[in-house]
Amino acid sequence: MQIVDVIDPDDERLDDFRDLNSVDRRPDLPVLPGGALGKGLVIAEGVLVVERMVASRFAPHAFLGVNRRLDELSTSLVPTADPGAVPFFRASAEVMAEVVGFHLNRGVLGVARRPAELTAEQAIDGATIVAVLEGVNDHENIGSIFRNAAGLGVDAVLFGSGCADPLYRRCVRVSMGHALLMPFAKLPQWPRELDLLGERGMTTVSLTPDPTVPLLPEAVDGVGKVAFLVGAEGPGLTAAAMRASHVRARIPMSRGTDSLNVATAAAIAFYELARR
Amino acid sequence: MQIVDVIDPDDERLDDFRDLNSVDRRPDLPVLPGGALGKGLVIAEGVLVVERMVASRFAPHAFLGVNRRLDELSTSLVPTADPGAVPFFRASAEVMAEVVGFHLNRGVLGVARRPAELTAEQAIDGATIVAVLEGVNDHENIGSIFRNAAGLGVDAVLFGSGCADPLYRRCVRVSMGHALLMPFAKLPQWPRELDLLGERGMTTVSLTPDPTVPLLPEAVDGVGKVAFLVGAEGPGLTAAAMRASHVRARIPMSRGTDSLNVATAAAIAFYELARR
Numbered sequence: 001m002q003i004v005d006v007i008d009p010d011d012e013r014l015d016d017f018r019d020l021n022s023v024d025r026r027p028d029l030p031v032l033p034g035g036a037l038g039k040g041l042v043i044a045e046g047v048l049v050v051e052r053m054v055a056s057r058f059a060p061h062a063f064l065g066v067n068r069r070l071d072e073l074s075t076s077l078v079p080t081a082d083p084g085a086v087p088f089f090r091a092s093a094e095v096m097a098e099v100v101g102f103h104l105n106r107g108v109l110g111v112a113r114r115p116a117e118l119t120a121e122q123a124i125d126g127a128t129i130v131a132v133l134e135g136v137n138d139h140e141n142i143g144s145i146f147r148n149a150a151g152l153g154v155d156a157v158l159f160g161s162g163c164a165d166p167l168y169r170r171c172v173r174v175s176m177g178h179a180l181l182m183p184f185a186k187l188p189q190w191p192r193e194l195d196l197l198g199e200r201g202m203t204t205v206s207l208t209p210d211p212t213v214p215l216l217p218e219a220v221d222g223v224g225k226v227a228f229l230v231g232a233e234g235p236g237l238t239a240a241a242m243r244a245s246h247v248r249a250r251i252p253m254s255r256g257t258d259s260l261n262v263a264t265a266a267a268i269a270f271y272e273l274a275r276r
Numbered sequence: 277m278q279i280v281d282v283i284d285p286d287d288e289r290l291d292d293f294r295d296l297n298s299v300d301r302r303p304d305l306p307v308l309p310g311g312a313l314g315k316g317l318v319i320a321e322g323v324l325v326v327e328r329m330v331a332s333r334f335a336p337h338a339f340l341g342v343n344r345r346l347d348e349l350s351t352s353l354v355p356t357a358d359p360g361a362v363p364f365f366r367a368s369a370e371v372m373a374e375v376v377g378f379h380l381n382r383g384v385l386g387v388a389r390r391p392a393e394l395t396a397e398q399a400i401d402g403a404t405i406v407a408v409l410e411g412v413n414d415h416e417n418i419g420s421i422f423r424n425a426a427g428l429g430v431d432a433v434l435f436g437s438g439c440a441d442p443l444y445r446r447c448v449r450v451s452m453g454h455a456l457l458m459p460f461a462k463l464p465q466w467p468r469e470l471d472l473l474g475e476r477g478m479t480t481v482s483l484t485p486d487p488t489v490p491l492l493p494e495a496v497d498g499v500g501k502v503a504f505l506v507g508a509e510g511p512g513l514t515a516a517a518m519r520a521s522h523v524r525a526r527i528p529m530s531r532g533t534d535s536l537n538v539a540t541a542a543a544i545a546f547y548e549l550a551r552r
Contacts, residue, residue: 147533148536260427267540271528275492
C-alpha cells in the first residue's frame with residue numbers, strides 16, 4: 001500500500017468512505033438490477049477485519065485510517081512508494097469523522113468492490129458442514145452466524161429467501177470479517193435448490209422448536225455431511241423449507257421459555273457436530 | 277389493576293417511567309450506598325416481559341401503556357375498580373413517547389422497586405446447574421445469558437467481580453424477562469466465594485479458549501451438579517478465577533478464529549448438559 005496524507009474531508013478520493021450511516025447514500029448498499037441504488041462496495045472496519053479483507057476474495061482498493069492504526073496494519077501490509085499500490089489515506093480522527101459521518105473508534109477502514117457472487121456449487125465445493133438461512137433479515141444475526149460458523153467448523157453459508165444482505169457493513173463487523181472469508185451464496189430458487197445439497201450427499205436438517213421432532217443429537221447421529229437450516233426468530237422456517245429438508249431436529253428447551261436467538265441456535269447445532 | 281387515563285405527559289404519577297434513556301436520570305439506575313444516584317427501579321417492556329415481571333419477585337407497582345397493549349394484558353391481568361389496585365396508566369403513544377423520551381414500540385411498561393437482593397445461598401438453593409459470570413460488563417450479553425440459561429435448563433446465575441447491573445432496562449429486555457424470573461446473586465468475595473459451590477457438591481468449570489485444556493464434553497463427562505464460569509470477551513476469566521475452579525474446559529474451535537461471544541459460549545456449555 002501507498003500512504004497518502006489527506007487533510008480535506010471533502011477530498012473526492014475519500015468518496016467511497018463517505019456517509020457510512022446514511023440510509024440512502026451509504027457506500028455498502030448493493031447495486032440493484034438496472035444499476036440503481038448503491039455503489040455495491042464492501043466496508044471493513046478495524047485492524048482485524050481489514051486484515052481479513054486483505055486475505056479474502058474482496059480485494060480492497062483503498063484504506064482510510066489514523067496513523068496509529070496504520071502502524072498496527074504495517075506489520076501485515078507493507079507500505080511502498082509504488083504509485084500503483086493501493087492507497088492508504090492517512091487522516092486525523094476528526095477528518096475521518098467528517099467523512100464517515102460519526103466518530104469511528106476502530107480508526108481504520110478498508111473498501112472493496114463486490115466481486116461476482118459465488119454460485120451455490122462454488123460455495124459448497126468440498127464442504128462437509130453448511131449453514132442455510134431462511135428469512136434471517138437482521139444484519140447482526142447474520143454477522144453472528146458467520147462468526148459462529150467460522151469458529152465451529154462450518155465450511156459455507158447459503159441464503160434462502162428473505163435474508164438481509166451479508167455484505168452490509170454491520171454484518172461484516174459483527175462477523176469479525178468472516179463474512180468475507182467464508183464462502184457464501186444465494187439460493188434464488190427457494191427451497192427447490194436445497195436438492196443441490198442432497199445430490200452432494202449432505203443431510204439437510206431443519207431446526208425447529210417443535211416438541212414432536214427428534215432431539216438434535218439423535219437427528220444427526222451417524223450422519224456425515226450436514227446442512228443445518230435455520231429460520232428467523234419468531235416465524236422460524238417455513239413449512240415449505242421444512243418439507244424440502246431430510247430431517248427435522250430440535251434443541252432441548254426448558255418449558256415456558258422462548259426459542260433461542262437464531263445465531264445461538266445455529267451455534268449449538270454447529271457445536272453438536274464440532275464436539276464429536 | 278386499576279385503569280387510570282392520563283393525558284398530561286407532565287403528570288407526576290408517571291415519574292417512575294420518565295426519561296428512560298437518560299444517562300443520569302433513568303429510573304433503573306441502582307441506588308448506591310449512601311442513597312445517591314438512582315431510583316433503583318426495574319423496568320419491564322412489552323407484553324411478554326411485563327407478564328413475566330408480574331409472575332416474578334419484582335412486584336410491579338405501576339404500568340404505563342397504550343390501550344391496545346392493555347387489551348393484550350387484560351387476558352392475564354384483570355382490571356378492577358379497587359382504588360388500592362396497581363394503577364395501569366393508559367395513555368396515547370404520543371404521551372408515552374413524551375414521558376419516556378422516545379417512541380417505545382413495545383407500547384407497555386411495568387415498573388417495580390428492587391426487592392432485597394438474594395444471597396448466593398438463596399439463589400443456588402436446590403440448583404443443579406449454575407452460570408457464574410466474571411467481568412461481563414455488557415448489558416446485552418448479560419441479558420442473552422439469562423435468556424440462554426432459562427432456555428437450556430440453568431437454575432441460577434451468580435455474578436463475580438466486574439459485571440454490569442443485571443436489572444438495567446436493556447438487560448431485562450434482552451433476557452425476555454428471565455432476568456426477573458431466574459434467581460441471581462452477587463459474590464462480593466470474589467473468587468473466594470466460589471467455595472460455596474464446591475461445598476454444595478457442584479463442580480466448577482472454567483470456560484477458556486486455552487488449547488491445552490480438556491474439551492468441554494470430556495471435562496463434564498460424568499459430573500453431576502455443575503457451575504460454568506465465563507468471562508468477558510477478550511480478556512476472558514482471570515487467572516485467579518480459573519485457579520479457584522475445579523476444572524477448565526474449552527469449546528472446540530477452528531484454527532484462526534476468535535473466541536465466541538460470551539453468551540454464545542455459555543449457551544454451548546449449557547447445551548452440553550441439556551443434551552444428555
